[in-house]
Amino acid sequence: MIPAADPAFRAQLDGLELIDHPVQLRLRSRDFYWYSPILKAELDGKAADLIVVPRTVDEVVRVAAACARFGVPLVVRGGATGNYGQMVPLQGGVLLDMARLDRTLWIERGRGRFEAGVRLGDADVLCQKQGWELRMFPSTRRQATVGGYVCGGAAGVGSIRYGQLRDAGSVLALKVVTCEPAPRLIELRGADIGKALHAYGTTSIVVEVELALAPAYPWVEMVAAFDDFAAAAHFAQALGESDGIFLKLDSLMAWPLPRYFRGLEEGTLPEGRHVVMIMVAAGNAATVRDLVRGRGGTVTLERRYVEDRAITPLYEYTWNHTTLQALKVDKTVTYLQTIFPLGANVEALIASHEMFGDEVMAHAEFQRRQGRTNCSSLQVVRYSDEARLWEIVRGMETLGIRLSNPHSYILEDKGARVLSADLQLAFKREADPQGLLNPGKMSRWTAA
Numbered sequence: 001m002i003p004a005a006d007p008a009f010r011a012q013l014d015g016l017e018l019i020d021h022p023v024q025l026r027l028r029s030r031d032f033y034w035y036s037p038i039l040k041a042e043l044d045g046k047a048a049d050l051i052v053v054p055r056t057v058d059e060v061v062r063v064a065a066a067c068a069r070f071g072v073p074l075v076v077r078g079g080a081t082g083n084y085g086q087m088v089p090l091q092g093g094v095l096l097d098m099a100r101l102d103r104t105l106w107i108e109r110g111r112g113r114f115e116a117g118v119r120l121g122d123a124d125v126l127c128q129k130q131g132w133e134l135r136m137f138p139s140t141r142r143q144a145t146v147g148g149y150v151c152g153g154a155a156g157v158g159s160i161r162y163g164q165l166r167d168a169g170s171v172l173a174l175k176v177v178t179c180e181p182a183p184r185l186i187e188l189r190g191a192d193i194g195k196a197l198h199a200y201g202t203t204s205i206v207v208e209v210e211l212a213l214a215p216a217y218p219w220v221e222m223v224a225a226f227d228d229f230a231a232a233a234h235f236a237q238a239l240g241e242s243d244g245i246f247l248k249l250d251s252l253m254a255w256p257l258p259r260y261f262r263g264l265e266e267g268t269l270p271e272g273r274h275v276v277m278i279m280v281a282a283g284n285a286a287t288v289r290d291l292v293r294g295r296g297g298t299v300t301l302e303r304r305y306v307e308d309r310a311i312t313p314l315y316e317y318t319w320n321h322t323t324l325q326a327l328k329v330d331k332t333v334t335y336l337q338t339i340f341p342l343g344a345n346v347e348a349l350i351a352s353h354e355m356f357g358d359e360v361m362a363h364a365e366f367q368r369r370q371g372r373t374n375c376s377s378l379q380v381v382r383y384s385d386e387a388r389l390w391e392i393v394r395g396m397e398t399l400g401i402r403l404s405n406p407h408s409y410i411l412e413d414k415g416a417r418v419l420s421a422d423l424q425l426a427f428k429r430e431a432d433p434q435g436l437l438n439p440g441k442m443s444r445w446t447a448a
């Protein structure tokens with residue numbers, strides 16, 4: 001009998017919301033790993049044995065205790081919008097669905113505290129009512145949760161001004177539950193946040209997240225089109241470096257990527273032109289218009305940003321939505337995820353565009369990294385086979401562009417994102433001594 005089906009184990013969960021319908025188990029055990037043909041082959045069919053939907057932190061503690069006592073694997077599910085199968089249970093067991101742990105605890109001057117299952121879009125709207133907003137969010141904000149973002153995400157819309165999620169000061173505190181027969185509740189602050197941040201839930205279960213907030217601004221969405229890729233790339237960098245312009249989004253897409261985009265006003269994406277998608281504080285929109293003109297581009301869209309379900313916001317064409325928009329039209333494409341050399345990113349971007357042409361459609365997200373304007377890239381690739389994909393990666397490496405491998409669910413394969421590997425391994429030994437949390441994702445644990 002699988003441990004999760006053991007009546008004695010089930011008895012420990014009496015009164016909690018449980019789901020064990022096979023269709024639900026299969027559907028809810030998936031994220032967006034299917035972007036990758038490699039992960040699709042590896043992960044299709046993997047599923048939890050039981051879903052538990054806790055409503056309180058006490059219920060989370062009960063589930064963690066039961067799993068630890070019976071040796072049952074436990075994987076946490078936020079909005080299931082991860083790209084690499086981070087929340088796909090590799091060894092069955094319990095999937096802890098955080099959807100109902102969704103209370104906003106408080107919002108005050110520049111800080112907000114949320115239960116882990118609060119959706120980021122909802123958190124942002126609540127903050128805005130009090131004159132604040134999230135510093136950054138992933139383009140999946142409508143589905144993704146606060147807990148899933150800090151455990152699986154990295155950056156996003158807002159990173160051009162506020163940097164990365166892992167930058168000190170972005171996340172102020174995490175409350176976590178350990179996976180032990182008598183689970184502990186621990187408040188992580190300062191450098192200790194790294195014990196759980198971007199750890200894919202392998203070290204503990206995050207139940208509360210305290211985030212730094214930004215003052216709310218009225219935003220304008222803009223698209224600028226350029227005939228020449230190099231001109232577009234230099235413009236995007238110059239825009240990101242313009243300290244007087246308050247930005248939220250600075251995304252570059254090479255033609256023919258815009259050909260895949262549906263739902264924008266007529267004339268926004270002119271045939272054959274490379275585009276930069278921008279969100280700028282309303283007071284700076286005129287300055288951006290001047291900068292576009294000065295660099296030989298044309299503003300093809302300018303509209304007030306409103307969060308309205310009937311309108312696709314510009315950010316849903318950017319970050320990893322760019323790949324999704326392409327996949328909606330052409331199921332044969334896949335993607336890469338790369339990091340650019342600081343100070344030489346624009347040159348590397350232009351050189352890679354010239355090296356691969358339309359086979360690797362350039363897409364760069366400009367953002368602050370280590371205090372400077374840089375970009376990372378989610379290039380959309382016309383996929384032929386795995387051998388060619390790695391050949392492209394090697395070609396990129398000759399230009400100083402490094403892979404943050406999106407075709408792997410292993411935590412340590414994400415390169416520069418894994419800053420706290422030693423800290424996380426040590427914390428896992430203490431907080432999850434049986435290795436039940438999201439087993440198979442932390443390779444250092446498996447090796448140890």
Ligand SMILES: Cc1cc2nc3c(=O)[nH]c(=O)nc-3n(C[C@H](O)[C@H](O)[C@H](O)COP(=O)(O)OP(=O)(O)OC[C@H]3O[C@@H](n4cnc5c(N)ncnc54)[C@H](O)[C@@H]3O)c2cc1C
Nearest residue numbers: 078079080081082086145147148149152153154201206319
């Ligand atoms: C179209 C698209 C666009 C995207 N754009 C961005 C982007 O702009 N920036 C970005 O960083 N990412 C992006 N992503 C990836 C992903 O959407 C985000 O990282 C998102 O924040 C994940 O949140 P989630 O609630 O969906 O987490 P999930 O996918 O449910 O979980 C992510 C990981 O965290 C773990 N986890 C979730 N909740 C908890 C918890 N409470 N405690 C412990 N572990 C937990 C899961 O087990 C899993 O390992 C994108 C993905 C897609 C498909």
